[in-house]
Structures are given as C-alpha cells and as structure tokens.
Amino acid sequence: MKTTGCSESINASVKRLLGSQTPLSELIDQITIVIEMIDVVGQRRLMQQLSTNVDVRTMCSFEHHAAPILTPCAFSKIQEEIISSFQYLTSKKDHGTYEVTHFSKKEKGQNVSLMVEDNVMNCSCKGFEFTGIICRHSLHVLFKEHFIQIPDRYLPKRWRHSTSLISNVSSSTSATYDEHVQ
Ligand SMILES: [Zn+2]
Structure with missing residues (x-):
C-alpha cells in the first residue's frame, strides 16, 4: 500500500477491530475481509497503471472499460471497432x-x-x-x-493481461470496500 490515504484508512480500520470486544473467530473473519479489500485496492491500482499506458482516444465508456483489461494488441482492435461503431x-x-x-x-x-x-x-x-x-x-x-x-x-x-485476474473491480466490490475501510 503506497498511497498514504488508503494506508491510513486501512490502518484505522484494523485498529478499530483490534480495540473492540469482538470474539476471536469474528475478529479473524473481519481481518480476512480487510485483507481481501487490500487485494482489491492493489488490483484497482494495477489496472489504473495499465490504463495509463494505452492511447485512449474517445470519451466512450467502452474504451475506458476495456483499456486496463486487454492486451495492447487486443485493445487496439477493439478500439478500432468502438470508433467505427x-x-x-x-x-x-x-x-x-x-x-x-x-x-x-x-x-x-x-x-x-x-x-x-x-x-x-x-x-x-x-x-x-x-x-x-x-x-x-x-x-x-x-x-x-x-x-x-x-x-x-x-x-x-485470451485477450486479457495475465495480471488481470478479474475483468473489473465492480461497483459492488467498491461499495463493500468503502463500507469496511472508510
Ligand atoms: Zn457485426
């Protein structure tokens, strides 16, 4: 976790858990959730990084959605289809x-x-x-x-980055992250 804001937010969340009177089994479950959320943040950051390396040409949401998911070759082909559409x-x-x-x-x-x-x-x-x-x-x-x-x-x-294990970080996952970590 390199972003200070995220890091502080997660630290605060873990401290809240440690300071509570939660039973051990529940505490472990909650820490597992926080770890999963950290993983989601890492995936999201990786995808943002990947999307900055491609030449997005339109404001079309399809293009912005596909950019961080697909390999450059596949993205250039789908980009051509999007623009032609x-x-x-x-x-x-x-x-x-x-x-x-x-x-x-x-x-x-x-x-x-x-x-x-x-x-x-x-x-x-x-x-x-x-x-x-x-x-x-x-x-x-x-x-x-x-x-x-x-x-x-x-x-x-077969057209996705090998690192793109999930196609997108869904809004529901994001909401879950916000609920637990913010
Ligand atoms: Zn067709």
Whole structure:
C-alpha cells in the first residue's frame, strides 16, 4: 500500500477491530475481509497503471472499460471497432433484434440480437465468432441500449493481461470496500 490515504484508512480500520470486544473467530473473519479489500485496492491500482499506458482516444465508456483489461494488441482492435461503431445507425425490429446499417449505406446491413437478461449477443457478420473481438455492430447496439461496459463474455480471457485476474473491480466490490475501510 503506497498511497498514504488508503494506508491510513486501512490502518484505522484494523485498529478499530483490534480495540473492540469482538470474539476471536469474528475478529479473524473481519481481518480476512480487510485483507481481501487490500487485494482489491492493489488490483484497482494495477489496472489504473495499465490504463495509463494505452492511447485512449474517445470519451466512450467502452474504451475506458476495456483499456486496463486487454492486451495492447487486443485493445487496439477493439478500439478500432468502438470508433467505427459511431458510424452506424440502428433500427429496432422485433423484441431484442436490431438492424444496424452504415450511415453511408456502403455496406450491407447487419442483424444484431441482444438478450439483455444474460447479455448474450449475436451479429450476422459473425465478427466475434471469427476474431474473438466484439464487432462494431454489436457495440453500436450496446451503446444504444445504454450499456456502460462491454459484457464480460465479450472480453475473452485470451485477450486479457495475465495480471488481470478479474475483468473489473465492480461497483459492488467498491461499495463493500468503502463500507469496511472508510
Ligand atoms: Zn457485426
């Protein structure tokens, strides 16, 4: 723990535990939680470090989400898809299906389906199935449907940094950290 603020916060939390009348078994459980929180902070810092080493080009949340998770090569490919996705238009068809067309109509339209319940997508271009990189059409639909992150299943493990054991430090984990350490 190099950040003084975090370090002090965790120290204060441990001192509170040590000073309490908590039974030993419960104390051990609580210290385990604090250790896990320290690990989460370390992961978060590592991801921030990784994200500063890549060239993020847009304010799109997808790009900022993927930057610390993916290897530079995979990130550059998904970045290209994200930037290209801005050139498309969507018309919603039946429930959960969309037709995605290039604004210039220079390409054939693609049909994309999205099952929101389990974040499963399917695009007729089959880009993800061929390359493992989510395609621009699917990204466009995610954007239209107000997703702020690319679903985990579309950031395959083989494209991730080996150090990125978790895809993101979720807000729920962050809340848990705040509850216990702040
Ligand atoms: Zn596609």
